[in-house]
Amino acid sequence: MPALNQPALNQPVLNELEKGQEIGRRVIDVNRVDLVKYAGASGDFNPIHWNEAFATSVELPGVIAHGMFTMGSAVQLVTDWAGDPGAVVDYQTRFTKPVLVQDTTGTEEPGAQVEVAGVVGALDEEAGTARIDLTVTFDGQRVLMKAQAVVKLSA
């Protein structure tokens, strides 16, 4: 077993990072079945995330993704970059806009596409951490604000 302070191959190293540096970007396809899976995995069965009639009855434009689904899937960019999901010591966001997921069941079309990009927002050498700021958008609008993940890295 490698010592904890030894980065594995390709893991980022704190003193090689620069503020403003991009860590990557990706597009997450979201389908109605993904929301059903997330409901089951998380225990959040609010029908606004899977039932169109219920969602519109409470004045939503349609079925929307769980904010926690968006938050949880967006951070994968950070964990994959860091090389260890246990390195994320802090992660926060505000939920500003819903992700509306169309019913495209039975087609190849995604019900929604969420775009995620991450940059190094701050470096704390004393704490041995990097703060990654995520920009998470749907339909050209930011759905998460102040989405920040603090990652413990080796120096």
Next chain:
Amino acid sequence: MSINPDLQGRSYPAAEVYEVGREKVREFARAVKATHPAHFDVEAAQALGHADLVAPPTFAIIVAQRADAQLIEDPESGIDFSRVVHADQRFTHHRPIVAGDRLVAELHVDTVRGMGGGAMITTRSEITTVDGEKVATTTSSILVRGEGQ
């Protein structure tokens, strides 16, 4: 019914134990489209120095929302769950959650702020092992929409 302003400062003691299972870690990881091997393969997790499969960074929401349910279901709270909107969320990990952990959460209602006919409620869950080891602190704000909001 409106939100009870006396909720602020209230706390709910740790209730049932949440036992983190390997299959639940895998299921949750798939549900957030995580593919890192440390969520799925015990040897890969151990190679990174973890005792067992590592839970994704937002896994603690399962434990935190169970704790929140005590408040939402408290008949004294006045919260109508169908009018609840999740406003913000934060996870601070004192150490990663791994399969095999036996967790409990103590819920604190930190602030209750009236907004129109509704309210913004901020809660904090202190998640520890059953032996009292600190694991995670989660904070969450919910907006309870008033009538017509």
